[in-house]
Amino acid sequence: MKEKNLFNYLKFHKLEVPKEIKISVVPLPSLIDKSLEIQRVKSEKKHANMKFTFSNPNYSGLGDKFEWAKSCIVISYNYTPQKANNHSYKPGEGAIALFASEDHYELLGKFINGLAKLFNSDGVKTQQFIDSPQHYDRIFFNASGLGWQGKSTMMLSPGVGPWQLIGNLYISEKFEPTKKKDYSCGSCNLCQISCPTGALDEEYVLDSNKCISYWLQSHEIIPHEMRINIGNRFYGCDECLTSCPPGQTKDFNIEMTSIVDLKKIIIMPNDELLNLYTWFYIPKMNGDYLKRNALIALANNPDSSTVDFIFELLKSESEIIRFYAIWAIWKLKKINDIAKYYDVRLERSQLVKDEYLRLIK
Numbered sequence: 602m603k604e605k606n607l608f609n610y611l612k613f614h615k616l617e618v619p620k621e622i623k624i625s626v627v628p629l630p631s632l633i634d635k636s637l638e639i640q641r642v643k644s645e646k647k648h649a650n651m652k653f654t655f656s657n658p659n660y661s662g663l664g665d666k667f668e669w670a671k672s673c674i675v676i677s678y679n680y681t682p683q684k685a686n687n688h689s690y691k692p693g694e695g696a697i698a699l700f701a702s703e704d705h706y707e708l709l710g711k712f713i714n715g716l717a718k719l720f721n722s723d724g725v726k727t728q729q730f731i732d733s734p735q736h737y738d739r740i741f742f743n744a745s746g747l748g749w750q751g752k753s754t755m756m757l758s759p760g761v762g763p764w765q766l767i768g769n770l771y772i773s774e775k776f777e778p779t780k781k782k783d784y785s786c787g788s789c790n791l792c793q794i795s796c797p798t799g800a801l802d803e804e805y806v807l808d809s810n811k812c813i814s815y816w817l818q819s820h821e822i823i824p825h826e827m828r829i830n831i832g833n834r835f836y837g838c839d840e841c842l843t844s845c846p847p848g849q850t851k852d853f854n855i856e857m858t859s860i861v862d863l864k865k866i867i868i869m870p871n872d873e874l875l876n877l878y879t880w881f882y883i884p885k886m887n888g889d890y891l892k893r894n895a896l897i898a899l900a901n902n903p904d905s906s907t908v909d910f911i912f913e914l915l916k917s918e919s920e921i922i923r924f925y926a927i928w929a930i931w932k933l934k935k936i937n938d939i940a941k942y943y944d945v946r947l948e949r950s951q952l953v954k955d956e957y958l959r960l961i962k
């Protein structure tokens with residue numbers, strides 16, 4: 602029996618595929634298993650303390666998850682931004698990485714939900730995965746014909762580069778598979794060269810311990826050397842994306858940037874801050890972690906009133922804010938003036954005390 606063509610099926614059912622969306626079919630069972638790759642990164646502790654797909658590699662990395670599934674539809678959403686971050690902002694300003702400038706998952710989720718609804722109404726069983734800790738979303742990408750894994754670990758496509766999000770939809774219907782294509786980065790290693798911390802020194806492996814984006818989403822104490830490398834970044838880092846040749850576009854506009862006023866972020870009520878950035882991953886849903894990011898960025902990109910502003914933060918009720926305020930004062934070379942504003946004997950947090958004693962030396 603001849604396999605159905607997915608595109609003809611969608612056309613018949615009048616489901617329009619947005620121009621930003623590319624779809625492909627991978628036949629199942631696939632015999633594709635990324636569990637060992639994920640486990641290797643975990644065993645070498647290059648995942649830092651990230652949970653997500655590292656929590657259960659044997660399942661998240663398994664391609665053939667369901668006996669009933671006959672195909673997996675791989676969906677790629679191209680969100681190539683027009684903005685361009687150059688980090689040459691005015692004092693007191695911070696940067697949001699282009700990949701996080703808005704909720705790019707919204708359109709992808711809407712399309713996959715519509716696709717699943719169509720199949721379900723036609724009696725086809727489905728299971729979708731979008732940005733899920735239960736599923737390594739790139740697992741079928743090389744086999745899909747949509748592109749290849751870059752040395753940055755990002756999935757790349759011609760004309761799109763890494764500016765894409767990927768979803769997977771397992772279905773109980775057998776469709777004609779998409780022809781696999783051979784792509785590669787060749788000798789290009791611009792992503793590795795561009796990484797400010799050496800997180801991509803090993804090809805095709807990300808060392809999250811050195812990744813700025815990881816630390817700006819972590820609840821852990823950010824290492825001192827990493828705080829310097831963060832620069833004026835408020836959320837995320839995408840040097841490996843912006844440097845990738847297949848992702849370059851004439852539409853990049855250096856005048857359009859994702860700028861934030863760092864002081865406004867720091868004094869904003871936490872509930873307002875969480876509502877403002879609903880698509881960010883914020884540790885423990887605690888706005889103090891975003892303020893921490895802003896505080897580090899402000900210390901790295903201060904304006905004329907930054908010193909006085911940060912001294913006032915020593916009065917904060919937040920342990921997190923006081924902790925990073927002390928480092929910021931040290932970074933601004935004002936640590937010897939701290940006694941005028943702060944009495945360590947009254948500090949109720951041992952964590953903050955230890956940071957002060959470490960830096961005062």
